[in-house]
Amino acid sequence: MRKNVLITGASSGLGAGMARIFAAKGHHLALTARRVDRLEALRDELLAANPGIEVVVHALDVNDHDQVFEVFKKAAADLGGLDRVIVNAGLGKGGRIGTGKFYANKQTAETNFIAALAQCEAAMEHFYERKSGHLVMVSSMSAMRGMPSSMTTYAATKAAVAHLAEGIRSDLITRKGHDIKVTTVFPGYIASEMNEGVQQEAKMMVDTETGCKALVKVIEREVVDAAVPTWPWAPLGQVMKHAPLAIVRRMV
Template sequence: MTIRQNILITGASSGLGKGMAIEFAKQGCNLALCARRLDLLEALQAELLVVNPKIKVFIRPLDVNDHDGVFEVFDRFKQDLGKLDRVVVNAGMGKGASIGTGFFNANKQTAITNFVSALAQCEAAMAIFRAQNSGHLVTISSISAVRGFRRAMTVYAATKAGLTSMTEGIRMDVMNTPIKVTCVHPGFIRSEINEKVEKVPFIVDTDVGCRAMVNAINKEKAVAYVPRWPWSLLHWVMRIAPASSIRKMS
């Protein structure tokens, strides 16, 4: 397994980003963390240095919808650490409602944040990796990428399907090079995006889900569904299940 010492995570101030940062800190990785809320990043930085005082933790505020800012912050993190070994494209959101019900702006915001801004992050990361001729790009998609979903999930699922497809294209582009590309599809993991949802099948706590995500990332396989049970099997079932069954999941 390749050792990835210097890891950049976007959307790191809470939820899955924070959980992954904690797990990587336990493993002795240096971290470059960015998110919109600097106060939460500062608190996380202090927490991580308690978890592992031997690591370096750099933080910067970043709204990934500021696409020029994405390139600038990634480059500055590279200067901080000397090299970026892994970039985790994690920042995202889940606003939205059924199409045609008056929530176009919310749906548009999710579409831009989860896809166009993910593209900006991938572009910035891959430019650095190509110059280094090494690195590991990780995109955080979703189990919802495998099918369409209704209501608030409609645009969210579509953006994650787009992210999965884009990640596969990037991987094909650098196949057989020292640059590796992984797309992680979390199942239902408790986080800020779904904290108000009461009944979700197979949902796990944030720490359990994040440990599974980090384990999958470290294996550097092309595609991962986590936690492995039940999603490594269930994603195949979801692909062929009738729409009426998928409808009940959202």
């Protein structure tokens, strides 16, 4: 059992939802985010509901790359090592390319990819030392193809982190005598603070708890990759990969 779990971006949305489920399963947690007040409230909630676990919280802006390494080391020391790291922190800002939204797109690119790279570096250093661990990358179904308008940069970053995870997985093939796994999850429409304004796809959106249960189930199986929830996103993912771009535009 991967007992000690670190989750970035854990103050709300999918990060907080997964934390609640892992806590109920008896995992010890290291939760990080910028909003420490929310983390502390979540920690208190989890400890009250699950008195047998340990929960530590750390303020972390993932764009402060030195801080990423420092916080991961502190969390590992707090819990006696990390067994699983979930790279979840992300941003959904952006605009159509060429419409003056460069700085919003740049912020999303830096948060979703460069900061994810820092998190992977910190996590894998720890796992290589221990010869054990589970790296989980939270991508998105939007990574299947180039997306239009405000989703263009976001989708590109999520495709990038999926390839980053695959490259790390490839390196592990050549290493012997370890128990290190890498999983990439591709969430579909799961209700969260990031997408609370999305209405047009409500028919395919599941609530946060349902979505997070599906995510945790896949993560604990330590699969290579998975669309979450499986229905309808696994078959839709295949359509998105191969359909004409004009059709893909109408699916988002």
